Amino acid sequence: MLALVLCLLAAACSWRHEDPPAPRSAACRPGDDTLRTATGGDLTGTDIRALLIQHWAEERKFPVRIVQLPDTADGQRSQLVASLQAGNPYCYDLVNLDVTWTAEFAAQRLITPVDPGGDDFWPAASKGVRYGGESWAVPWNTDVGLLFYRADLIGPGGLGTWDALAETVRTFRRERDPRVRAGLLTQLRAYEGLTVNAAEAVWRAGGEIVSGEGEKARVTVDEPAATAGLLDLVKAVGDEDSPGLPVIGDSSRHLDEQSSLERFLSGDALMLRDWPFAAVQLAQAEKRGTGEDRPRYGATQLPRARTGGSAAALGGQNLAVVAGSGHDALARDLLTYLTGAGAEHCLRDGGFVPARRSALAGECEAGKYVGGATPRGTELPADFRRAYDTALRAALEDARTRPVTPYYAAVTREIQQRVGAMRKGDVRPFAAELTRTLRGR
Template identity: 35%
Template structure:
C-alpha cells in the first residue's frame, strides 16, 4: 500500500512538471496504467525477452511489448525523434543513449521522474549524472559503458599502456601473424565521435566542457590524437577496412581472429570468449603517456511525454533497473550494470574477470557534453574526422582540429 501511494504521489509530481514543460501537448493520461511498449535498440544477445516475460507473467493487465529499433544509435534516435515530434502514443518506455537525455528533456519529449522512487544512491555516481539535466532526473540508468582495449593474450605478452606501446606491439603482430593490428569504430557516425573524443581525452584534453557550454578542445593535443590514428592507417597496423567499422564489425573482426587489438564496449567480451576462449584479455584504453580515458556510455530508461500509461511505465522502469535484473543484464546480456555492488561481487568477478578494470574505466571516464545540441556537435566531429582519416591527407591534423573547434564554437554560440 505504501509503495502504491509513493508511486501515485511521484506520478502526480511528474505529471505537473511534464505539463509545465510540454505546453500544447495533447491529453496523455499521465497517471494511466495498462499495456506499454519498450522502444530500444536491437537486442543482439537475445537477453531482453526473458526479462520482459517475467514482468508480463506478474502483470497480465500491464504487459510490455518490445519494439526493436535499428542497431546503430543514430538510426535509433532518428526513429524516436520522428515518433515523439508527432506526439505519437506508440512508445511508452524509451531506451535512450545517455547523450540524448538533455535533448529529449529540453524538447518536452520525456517527463521528469521522482528521484526517491529509484535507488539511485546504490548506482555508480557518474552514471546517475547522465540521467540528470538542469537539476532534474529525466531518466533512470539501465546500463553503463566504458570503452576497453581487447587484446589477444596468445599474441601479446603484456598489454600496452601507451600509444607508443600499442603501435609497437600492433606492428609486430601484423608482421609476424599477417593479421590486423588495431581497430576501433571509424565509420562516420556516433562511434567515431566517441573514438575521437577518447583519443583527445587520452592526449590530455577534452572536446567540450561537461556542462556543454564551452568548447575546450586543445588544438595541439587534438592534432596529436588525430595524427596517432592517421599514423596507424598509413603504416598499416590499423587496417583500412576499419574505416567502415561500427561496433559489430569491429567485434566480429576481433573474435574471428582478424585483429590483435580492438577498442569496443564490454558487451563484446562474452562473444569473444565464446569464440577465442582464454585468448581474450581486457585492459584500459592506452593513452599518450599512460592509461587513457574512455567516453562514458550506456543507456537510460525514460518515459515518453505522450504515453497514456505513464504510471505503469515508471513501475516497469523500477522493476527493470532493480538489483536482480541488473545482475541478469550482466550475466545474460554481457552489458555493464549500474549497481555499484555488482562490480565487487566475488561470484561475478570470477565469471567476468574484466569487471574491476571496467569499474575503474567507468569511474575515470569522461561524459559526453550535456547539451540539447549534442547531435549537431557529434555530426560535425564524425564528418570532419572521417574525412581526415581517409587519404590523401591533404590537410594537417592540427588544421583539422582547429576547424572542428571553430565549427563546434559556432554551434554553441547559436544555441
C-alpha cells in the same frame, strides 16, 4: 517495426509479433489497457530484458507491449524523436534512450524528470542522465570502451599508454603469426564509432573536445592537447599491406563494432578496441580452437591519458518516462523495477553490463525477477574472465561522457566531418563551427 506483445493476463495469451497500431492519439487515452515501452533489439541472444518486463507484467497483471525500434542507433533516435514530437501517436510510455540522447529529449520536454534513487550507479552513468540540474532518466545497462588483445601473442604490460602500445606494435615480429596485418582495429567509419574514437584520442592526449556543461560549456577542440590527440589518431592509421605493422589498420576506416570484431576474430590484428559485448564472441572462438594455433584472448583498459586519467568513453542506455504518458505511475513503477539492484543482477547474467556497481557481483534471484532460470551468456575462460572483470570495473569507475548537449546529433556529425577532413590533410581550426553547432545555431 515490430511490436512484441506480452499478453499476460489470460492463459490463452502468448508472445506474438504484429505491426504497430495505426497512428492515432486517441489510443493514448488514460483508459487504454496496455503499457508500451520502446527499445532497440537485444543483441545478447538471451532476451533478458524482455523476460524482466514480462515478469513485471505478470506480477502487476497489466499487459506490456515492447515496441522494437530499428537496429541502428540513428534509426532508433529518428523514430523516437519523430513520434514524440508528433504528439506520441504510438502511445509510448517508457523509452530506452542511448546515453547521448537524454539531453535532447529533456530539452524538448519529451520525457519527464525522474528520481534515479541512490548512489549505486557508475559515476559517468549518473552524470549522463542529468540536464539543467535535474535527472531525466535512470541508467539501465551501461558500456565502456575496452582493449581486447591476443594473449597468445602479446601481454598487457605494453599497452598502458598510447606510446607503449605503438612500441608493442612496432616490435612485434610478423613471423610469429603471418595472418596479423595490423596492431589495432577499431571503428573509424563515419558514424558514432568515429566520434567515440576521436574523443578517446583527445582524452589520451590530455585534452577535451568540450569542457564544462550546459551554458558553461566551452569548445576546446583546437587547444594543443586536443589537436595533438586527433592528429595522433589520424597518423596512426596505416596500410595493412606494408612491410611493417601499422598501429591502426586502414580497414578500420570502414568498420563498425561487429565488423571490426569479425576481422579481429579472423586473426587480422593484435588488438581490438570495442565494447564489452565482444568478450562473449571472443570466448566462444577460444573454446572452439584446438591445438597450438588456438587463439587466446585478454582484456585490459584502453591506454591511459598522458596525464594519468581515463580515456574510455561511456556507452549504454537509460530508461525515461514519456511526457504525457497515460500510464505515468505504472511506467515509473516498471522503470524502478528494471533499474533496481535485483533486476540489474539478472541483466548481468543475461549478458549486459549493469549500470549499478553492486550488480557486478552476486547472483540473479531468477525466481523473483524472471520467473525461472536466468538465461546465461557464454562463460569466459578463467584467465580471460579475471582480466575482463578487472578491466571492466576499473574502466567503469573512470569512464568519461561525450558532450552533454541537446544538439548532440549535430555535434557528432560535425566531429565526424572534421576528422574526415583531417585524414585528407585539412587541419584548419574548427572550434568556431563546433561552438555554433553546440549552441544549436
